[in-house]
Amino acid sequence: MCDKRRNLKDIKEEFPQVDFEHIKDNKDTLFTPERESDEDLLERAYMFMVELGNRPEDVIVVCSHSTWLLAVFQCVLDIENQDFKRWFQTGEMRAVIVRWEQPEDESI
Known part of the structure; x- marks a missing residue:
């Protein structure tokens, strides 16, 4: 799925210097298959x-x-x-x- 983001936990581990405080959900809740x-x-x-x-x-x-x-x-x-x-x-x-x-x- 090219338009779906990875779990926030994984992204935070890869980019510890980035502030992700405004992303509330670990999983991508905005993605839909349509x-x-x-x-x-x-x-x-x-x-x-x-x-x-x-x-x-x-x-x-x-x-x-x-x-x-x-x-x-x-x-x-x-x-x-x-x-x-x-x-x-x-x-x-x-x-x-x-x-x-x-x-x-x-x-x-």
Whole structure:
């Protein structure tokens, strides 16, 4: 199953330097055998970025698979550089600085 994560216990043993405090379940409770729709994927990516923007840390590392990252780069973030919107190669990493800006008040 390529989209299902390993048990948290195993991940913690392999990456002891990473803080996993926000992952509550040892097993992947989000995985289902049915592929999620494009709309659900975009909603999940958007909500993740909203949550990320509310975090107090200055530096956060996000590791994921290419389809999810492409949803973020192509549809959620406002990115001018087209290199970020191309397909990921196997094992490819991209370093990105994300800056959150408050939207201008559009009320009349």
